[in-house]
Amino acid sequence: MKRSALEAQIRAKKSVLCVGLDTDLSKIPQHLLQEEDPIFEFNKAIIDATHTYAVAYKPNLAFYEAEGLKGWKSLERTINYLNENYPECFSIADAKRGDIGNTSARYAKAFFEELSFDSLTIAPYMGEDSVKPFLAYPDKWIILLALTSNPGALDFQFLQVDEQRQLFERVMAKSQEWASEDELMFVVGATKANFLEKVRKVAPNHFLLVPGVGAQGGSVAEVMQHGMGSNSPALLINSSRGIIYASDDRNFAERAREEARILQGQMSVFL
DSSP states (O other), X not given: OOHHHHHHXXXXXXXXXXXXXXXXXXXXXXXXXXXXXXXXXXXXXXXXXXTTTEEEEEEBHHHHHTTHHHHHHHHHHHXXXXXXXXXXXXXXXXXXXXXXXXXXXXXXXIIIIISOOSEEEEOOTTOHHHHGGGGGSTTOEEEEEEEOSSTTHHHHTTOBOSSSOBHHHHHHHHHTTTSOTTTEEXXXXXXXXXXXXXXXXXXXXXXXXXXXXSTTOBOHHHHXXXXXXXXXXXXXXXXXXXXXXXXXXXXXXXXXXHHHHHHHHHHHTTO
16 A cells, blocks of 8 residues: 555545454453354354444454465455455554564465455564565555553663664664655654654654554553654554453444544544
8 A cells, every 4th residue: 555545535425544453352242152153153244334434454464374275365355354444454464573584474475465454463583684574565664663652661762872873763764865755654652642742753754553542551642742743644544452352242343333433532633
C-alpha cells in the first residue's frame, strides 16, 4: 500500500485506529469453539464490525503459531478475507522477525508474497543486512521496533550511546539511511508517550505504530498530541484486548464495534 492511500483512508475515516487481532482460543466466546475454524470466525466478525472505524489490522503471529498448522490456516484465511473485502485497510504482520540476510529474505517472501501483508514488524538489532531483504518489495512496509512499552525496554533501549543520543534514537536515525519514510515505520509504545516529542525530533514524518492503548493504559489524547507527523497524520494507534475482548458473549462483535467507535471519536478531534 502506498503512503498516499493510507493517509487518504486516515483522513476519510478521521481515524488512526489499528485493531490488534491477538486471538486467543481461551478468551474468545465459547459458542465459537463449535465452529470448524473458531479463530477465523472470531476475526471475521471483529473485522466486519470495526472496519468503519479502523484503518489497520494487526494479527499478532504468536497467537497463530501457538496453534500449529491450524493457526497458520486461520491466519491465511484472515488476511485473505481482509484483502478481498476491505482492501483499503492496512495490514500488519506483527511477527517481530529479524535474522541474517538470506533468512530475512525467506521471511519477506512468506509475509509479503505468500500471505500478502502490507507490512511486517522487524527487530533491527542485527543491523542493515538483516533488514534490507524486506525492502525488495514495492509498496510494502517495514516497521522497526524502536521504543517498546514493556518494562524490559529499560535494559537496552535507553542506554546512552553518545552525548546526544540513547540507543533507540541511534537505531531510528541509522535505519533512515536504509529506507525512506514511504516504506519505513517505527514501533513506539503508548506507555512511553512522554518520549514521543523526542522520537519526533529523530523521525519527524515517519509513520509510528503505537501499541499499548486501552488495556495497557496508554492515553489516546497524549499520543495524538505528541505523536502526529510534522506534515501528515503519520500515526497508527493499536488497541487489541480493549476492543476484541470487550465482551465474551454472543454480542462480542457489537461491543467491539462500540469500543472502536469510542476510540475513533477520541482520535477524530485531532484529525
